[in-house]
Amino acid sequence: MKVLLLLALVAAAAAWPNFGFQSDAGGESDAQKQHDVNFLLHKIYGNIRDSDLKAKADSFDPAADLSHYSDGGEAVQKLVRDLKDDRLLQQRHWFSLFNPRQRHEALMLFDVLIHCKDWNTFVSNAAYFRQHMNEGEFVYALYVAVIHSPLTEHVVLPPLYEVTPHLFTNSEVIESAYRAKQTQKPGENFFWVHHQLTVRFDAERLSNYLDPVEELSWDKPIVQGFAPHTTYKYGGQFPSRPDNVDFEDVDGVARIRDLLIIESRIRDAIAHGYIVDKAGNHIDIMNERGIDVLGDVIESSCIALTSSTMELCTILLTLYLVDRVILMERTQGQSPSLHSGRTTFAGVSVDSVAIEGKLETYFEDFEYNLINAVDDTEQIADVDISTYVPRLNHKDFKIKVDVSNNKGEEVLATVRIFAWPHLDNNGIKFTFDEGRWNAIELDKFWVKCKYLVFCLSAILY
Structure with missing residues (x-):
C-alpha cells in the first residue's frame, strides 16, 4: 500500500522522561x-x-x-x-x-x-x-x-491475551489504546483513540478493495453479522450477532427513542457550537477545548458535564461508535484554525524527509502462552501449552529526517509520524484534507534536538 507521510515536530511541555529502574523512597524496588x-x-x-x-x-x-x-x-x-x-x-x-x-x-x-x-x-x-x-x-x-x-x-503489565487467553484465542485486539497515563484532556483522548480505530479499520478495508465502513442508522438493519468464536472462562460463548439484525428496545436498559433523542442533542450541539450544562449555562465548543468537552459528553466519563446520560451514552458508544466519531470529526472541521504558535516550533524546522526501504506487509504466526487458560493443581508441574495465530507484520524500514535547530541550545521535541492510504476505494487519489482524516499514527517519541543541524533516524518495527 502506498502511503503519504506527515511528520509533526512540536515542543514538549514536560521534561525528558526518566526511565530509571528504581524504588520509591522507603519502599519496595x-x-x-x-x-x-x-x-x-x-x-x-x-x-x-x-x-x-x-x-x-x-x-x-x-x-x-x-x-x-x-x-x-x-x-x-x-x-x-x-x-x-x-x-x-x-x-x-x-x-x-x-x-x-x-x-x-x-x-x-x-x-x-x-x-x-x-x-x-x-x-x-x-x-x-x-x-x-x-x-x-x-x-x-x-x-x-x-x-x-x-x-x-515502572511496572510493566503482562499482555491480557496471556492473563485471560480464552478471551483472545480467535481474536485480534488493540492492546495499547488506553494504556497511556492519560490524565489531561480525556474527552480529546477518547476522540483520538476511537478515530484511530476507525481509520485503521478503513485502511484494512481499502487494502482488501472494500468500501469504507458506513454509518449506522437506527431505522435500518445491520447487514453483516458477527461471530467472535471466543468464550468466557465460565459462562459459555460470547454472544454472536446474525445478519440483518434490526435495532430493538432492550427492556430496563435503553429504548431506541431515547438514543435518537441523545443523538439529536449531540447533533444540535455541534450545529449550534455549544452544549448546555446541568445549570443551563452555554459552554462554547467552537474553540481549542471544544473537542475535549464534546468528547467528555459523548463518552459520559465521570467528569462529563451531562453525566446523567451515562448509561444511555454507554450503549450509544457500543452501537453507534462510527457515526459519533464522524460527528466529532465534523466538529473538528468546524472549529477555528489553530494559531501558528500552536502548530509551529519556533527556531526548529524539518529540512528533508527520506525513507529507506519499503513498507512491505506479510502475515506471520505469533505464538503465545495458554498456560493460564487451563485449570490445574499446584501438585503437578506446569506443561508448556501455546497456540499460534496469524498476525500482520511488516518489514523494517527507516525514516531519515534532517532537522535544523536555530534556538541556540539543545531542545526537547516530540516527533509524530503519520501515514495514510494513497488511493480511495475507487482508485482516486486522496486530497491532503481527505488524507489527513485517514491518517494513522505510526510512531510517537521524544528526541533531543542538538543545536544547528540534527539528523534523526527512526526505524519502524
Whole structure:
C-alpha cells in the first residue's frame, strides 16, 4: 500500500522522561513490584502461587489501619462492607464492563488501590481481594490501578491475551489504546483513540478493495453479522450477532427513542457550537477545548458535564461508535484554525524527509502462552501449552529526517509520524484534507534536538 507521510515536530511541555529502574523512597524496588504484579495475575482462576502474597491474602485486614489510605479509608470500608454483605459478584462468573453493577464493583476496588499510600498496602489489598472478588473484576481493577498509580510507575503489565487467553484465542485486539497515563484532556483522548480505530479499520478495508465502513442508522438493519468464536472462562460463548439484525428496545436498559433523542442533542450541539450544562449555562465548543468537552459528553466519563446520560451514552458508544466519531470529526472541521504558535516550533524546522526501504506487509504466526487458560493443581508441574495465530507484520524500514535547530541550545521535541492510504476505494487519489482524516499514527517519541543541524533516524518495527 502506498502511503503519504506527515511528520509533526512540536515542543514538549514536560521534561525528558526518566526511565530509571528504581524504588520509591522507603519502599519496595521496582523489581519486587514487577514480581508481585506478575504473580497476582498468574493463574488468575486459581490460588496465588507466591508464598509471600498468599500469606498477605490470608492475614491482611484491609480496614484495620485507615491511615494508609489517602481518602481516610472511605473506599476500602465501602468495599469491605459490600463483601461482608455478600453483595459482590461471585467468583467463576462471567464479567462484562457493560454490566453497570459489575463495572461499579471493579471501580470500587480500583478506588481502594489508587488511594493506597505505600506499596505494602497496595499489594496486600490486591492479594486479599484477589481471593475474595470475581476474577474479571479483579483483573480490570488491577490493570487500571497499575496504569494510573504513582506507586507502579515502572511496572510493566503482562499482555491480557496471556492473563485471560480464552478471551483472545480467535481474536485480534488493540492492546495499547488506553494504556497511556492519560490524565489531561480525556474527552480529546477518547476522540483520538476511537478515530484511530476507525481509520485503521478503513485502511484494512481499502487494502482488501472494500468500501469504507458506513454509518449506522437506527431505522435500518445491520447487514453483516458477527461471530467472535471466543468464550468466557465460565459462562459459555460470547454472544454472536446474525445478519440483518434490526435495532430493538432492550427492556430496563435503553429504548431506541431515547438514543435518537441523545443523538439529536449531540447533533444540535455541534450545529449550534455549544452544549448546555446541568445549570443551563452555554459552554462554547467552537474553540481549542471544544473537542475535549464534546468528547467528555459523548463518552459520559465521570467528569462529563451531562453525566446523567451515562448509561444511555454507554450503549450509544457500543452501537453507534462510527457515526459519533464522524460527528466529532465534523466538529473538528468546524472549529477555528489553530494559531501558528500552536502548530509551529519556533527556531526548529524539518529540512528533508527520506525513507529507506519499503513498507512491505506479510502475515506471520505469533505464538503465545495458554498456560493460564487451563485449570490445574499446584501438585503437578506446569506443561508448556501455546497456540499460534496469524498476525500482520511488516518489514523494517527507516525514516531519515534532517532537522535544523536555530534556538541556540539543545531542545526537547516530540516527533509524530503519520501515514495514510494513497488511493480511495475507487482508485482516486486522496486530497491532503481527505488524507489527513485517514491518517494513522505510526510512531510517537521524544528526541533531543542538538543545536544547528540534527539528523534523526527512526526505524519502524
